[in-house]
Amino acid sequence: MLIKQLSVFLEDRSGRLTELTRILAENDVNITALSVAETADYGIVRLVVGRPELAKVALEKAGFSIGLTEVVCVNMPDKPGSLYRILEILTDEKINIDYMYAFSNKAVALAVIRAADAAHVIEVLQQHRLQLLTQSDIYQL
């Protein structure tokens, strides 16, 4: 149930993100979700991709510094209140979310959640019968 998210440290330099996506394209890696957190000087790009290990090797070879971070990817009904329900559960369990990002396209509504204790998040959400994605689910998205 743990998903390996790619985290990439990027200096604030033009063309870096383009270069990153070019390498993923050349290696036939599909991006399922992406978010950019930026400061004045640098940014961190977080990506959920179909084949994280392969992507990591390819990006490292191109000189990027990549971290693999364990996140939880939860599938929810694409309707009002779905995300609220999940966050309420986590709050009740006193789980602090470091960061998250979410998207929906009618077929699926997904939230990528990063917390210090990912295993705890999984346990709690499963108790509430929420659908969590596996790495191979992501590959098939």
Add this chain to the structure above:
Amino acid sequence: MIWNTERECADRQQMQELQSRELAAMIRRMQENVPFYRDKFREEGIEPGDIRSVEQLKQLPFTTKADLRDNYPFGLFTVPQTDVVRIHASSGTTGKPTVVGYTQGDIALWAEVVARSLTMAGIHSGDTIQIAYGYGPFTGGLGLHYGAEMVGATVIPISTGNTKKQLQFMTDFKATILACTPSYAAHLGESILKEGISPADIRLRIGVFGAEPWTNEMRTEIEKLLSIKAYDIYGLSEVIGPGVSMECACQCGNHVFEDHFIPEIIDPETLEVLPDGALGELVFTTVSKEAMPLLRYRTRDLTRLHHGKCDCGRTLVRMEKCLGRTDDMLIIRGVNVFPSQVESVLMEMAETTPHYQLIIRRENNLDTMEIRVEINEENWSDSIRELEGIRRLIDHNIKSMLGIGAIIKLVEPNSIERSEGKAKRIIDERNKP
């Protein structure tokens, strides 16, 4: 072990007698063969025949880098060109290179002082030494080379660069000693980790590093990366190259081979000789060199001398690790800043690497210092909160060390250019048009 006990353990009186004899002979050679010195002695009212004691050294005139430049290329040679068997030149960052000539005697002397240095670090016949200093006009490679052969070590004269081949030779030839610049040593250490080479395949036990100033914190970092004991070798091409002074096992400063290179510490402003333990500019008189001896050459390196006895048994005077060069010193908003101070702060933090760069600018008539620091590839968090925490910690530590603030920029691992020769740590844009 001590390579030359008679010289390295001489008592003070013996040493001074030797220095006095050599100094008198050097002054005579200069007077007879070099118009530059002849004129200088006349101007200063010095009668060369009167110089008989090393105590008189402080009466004699200084030589500066500008003098070398004015007499470019061979104007300070005291021997005919036919006696010169080799020429080295250091890349001048400004203007002409600094040229140094060697006779056969000088080359032998150089090998001897390097042999003493390597022996001091515990290197001996049976060791395999990978010399990753540049071979060429730069004195690092060839300087280490002949001394290493003299002690009977197996030499891999690989020169600098080509990191992949360095690692292949290091493992296949089972190198036990690495000699290069400290920044390149750190780079090799990181490359070993990155290539996933097993520690069992690395046989290194000692590193001999020099040619750029480095801190004790950097030493700790390199020793950890390469699982070695790291020693500082000091030298400058004008004096001879590497092998002017060397650290012994006590690591309480570098022993200066003062039977050949007499050191003094002066106040760079008043030019007065300073006592033991005082910080000032290091000056050398190379009494026994034949092709191009130098009289009271101002190195611009800032350090201290100590004459106290050393536990290793050598009586040779010790110099501390150089704090920096007088011309490396940055004056930022009126505060003296040495890059080595910034380095010590960064080395103490696990979250950063030994790779940094200082960029000095002037904005609205105010100096600003930007410190670009590579985050540690093994050890970075993808949380902005933690990264900003690191940035603030660096900021705080720099401020408490230097007394002035700096702009801290975290940059990608491996993004600061790695020097295969000397590290380019400082970019001063203040005097650019």
